[in-house]
Amino acid sequence: MRPRFRGTCAATRKGRANLAEVQNTDRTEQIEWMLAVRDQRDRASFARLFGFYAPRIKGMLMRSGVPAAAAEDIVQDVMLAVWHKAAQFDPARSQVSGWIYKIARNRQIDIARKAQRPLPEEIETQTRPEEDPGHLLAFEQEAGQLKEALSRLSPEQRDLIVRAYVGDLTHREIQTETGLPMGTIKSRIRLGLDRLRHELKDLRN
Amino acid sequence: MSAIAHHIPEEMIAGYVAGTLPPAFEMVVAAHVSMCDDCRAALEAHETLAGAALEATSAELPIEGDLLARVMDRLDEAPVQAAPVPRMDIYPGPIAAALGNQPPRWRSAGGGVRQQILFEDGKGSVRLLYIPGGMAVPDHGHRGIELTMVLSGAFSDETGQFRVGDVEVANEDLEHTPTADAGAPCICLAATDARLRFNSILPRLAQPFLRI
Numbered sequence: 001m002r003p004r005f006r007g008t009c010a011a012t013r014k015g016r017a018n019l020a021e022v023q024n025t026d027r028t029e030q031i032e033w034m035l036a037v038r039d040q041r042d043r044a045s046f047a048r049l050f051g052f053y054a055p056r057i058k059g060m061l062m063r064s065g066v067p068a069a070a071a072e073d074i075v076q077d078v079m080l081a082v083w084h085k086a087a088q089f090d091p092a093r094s095q096v097s098g099w100i101y102k103i104a105r106n107r108q109i110d111i112a113r114k115a116q117r118p119l120p121e122e123i124e125t126q127t128r129p130e131e132d133p134g135h136l137l138a139f140e141q142e143a144g145q146l147k148e149a150l151s152r153l154s155p156e157q158r159d160l161i162v163r164a165y166v167g168d169l170t171h172r173e174i175q176t177e178t179g180l181p182m183g184t185i186k187s188r189i190r191l192g193l194d195r196l197r198h199e200l201k202d203l204r205n
Numbered sequence: 206m207s208a209i210a211h212h213i214p215e216e217m218i219a220g221y222v223a224g225t226l227p228p229a230f231e232m233v234v235a236a237h238v239s240m241c242d243d244c245r246a247a248l249e250a251h252e253t254l255a256g257a258a259l260e261a262t263s264a265e266l267p268i269e270g271d272l273l274a275r276v277m278d279r280l281d282e283a284p285v286q287a288a289p290v291p292r293m294d295i296y297p298g299p300i301a302a303a304l305g306n307q308p309p310r311w312r313s314a315g316g317g318v319r320q321q322i323l324f325e326d327g328k329g330s331v332r333l334l335y336i337p338g339g340m341a342v343p344d345h346g347h348r349g350i351e352l353t354m355v356l357s358g359a360f361s362d363e364t365g366q367f368r369v370g371d372v373e374v375a376n377e378d379l380e381h382t383p384t385a386d387a388g389a390p391c392i393c394l395a396a397t398d399a400r401l402r403f404n405s406i407l408p409r410l411a412q413p414f415l416r417i
Binding site: 101 | 219228235248253257259260262265266268269272280291292297302
């Protein structure tokens with residue numbers, strides 16, 4: 001009998017409650033898995049990424065109204081794309097989660113429309129990030145700050161952000177919940193994104 | 206190329222990332238981001254936040270036991286990957302893709318103005334417009350929001366001048382008469398959609414603290 005993959009790491013079992021821990025442990029772990037897939041074509045690391053992301057992508061798709069069976073087909077496409085496009089993954093520019101999120105959304109939309117979604121041109125980053133550890137570290141720190149800011153929100157506020165990107169909100173929810181005060185993390189997130197922006201621009205120089 | 210002065214509103218960039226933007230506007234976002242480092246940075250910042258949101262979800266949904274095995278079995282298959290379409294002349298990659306890598310097949314829209322429709326779905330549309338210098342940009346629908354991005358030349362109206370890469374966002378309330386600047390013709394990408402009302406959760410939440 002084949003094992004059921006329902007998540008292989010601690011944070012998966014704890015669910016969304018413990019985002020801080022996701023940030024501190026899994027982020028590094030995920031990058032290691034992703035780089036092992038990219039550079040060594042390591043199947044065990046790929047299976048770990050699958051264990052973490054397959055259920056979450058399925059959940060995201062089903063929240064958008066995709067039926068379970070169709071969602072699993074898309075999960076399959078997305079994870080195969082993660083394997084085949086691994087060479088494009090740049091840890092000085094993307095988090096593993098953001099990179100996989102983008103692949104999943106693009107695939108979901110292509111399938112729904114039966115046409116390719118308009119995508120921005122890709123830009124080449126000239127130096128390999130391994131040759132420029134400063135960018136890698138700076139991006140890691142900024143992305144970490146972003147996640148930390150997210151994890152410090154109240155559970156209700158965080159859930160709102162999560163659902164804005166990962167699931168659809170009803171009109172009633174929009175009407176009743178948009179008045180939430182969000183000012184407490186304002187400066188921190190802005191700083192993180194501002195730095196992110198400059199990192200990206202520097203990469204092109 | 207001169208610096209881009211008029212950008213895609215951040216809420217539309219967030220909407221593109223979240224997949225909630227109508228297709229007509231996705232084309233304009235993709236075209237502008239292809240030419241604008243600031244908006245590309247904003248897009249990738251939102252992707253980072255979206256990824257963090259994905260990580261923060263629980264993994265309660267079971268995955269069929271053999272799905273991993275089926276994926277592993279297919280890793281050695283040759284990937285079906287569409288190569289990204291590069292820029293063609295004045296047309297950024299996503300527009301070149303919509304044109305099938307062929308120059309536009311212009312059709313007269315009256316008064317010297319020419320157009321080619323790239324996409325239409327009953328609620329929204331995207332088209333290329335060719336406006337001779339000095340001519341008014343035709344009204345392309347005022348039900349909802351209208352985006353106009355300059356690809357060549359320039360146009361001006363009561364709100365300012367729009368040059369290559371610039372995007373004007375107009376709604377029903379904006380009374381304006383955009384006119385191609387004298388001289389070279391102005392070629393624009395024009396999108397309209399009746400669905401977007403700026404009332405999604407993202408604008409209100411994201412705008413105050415995500416604006417870059």
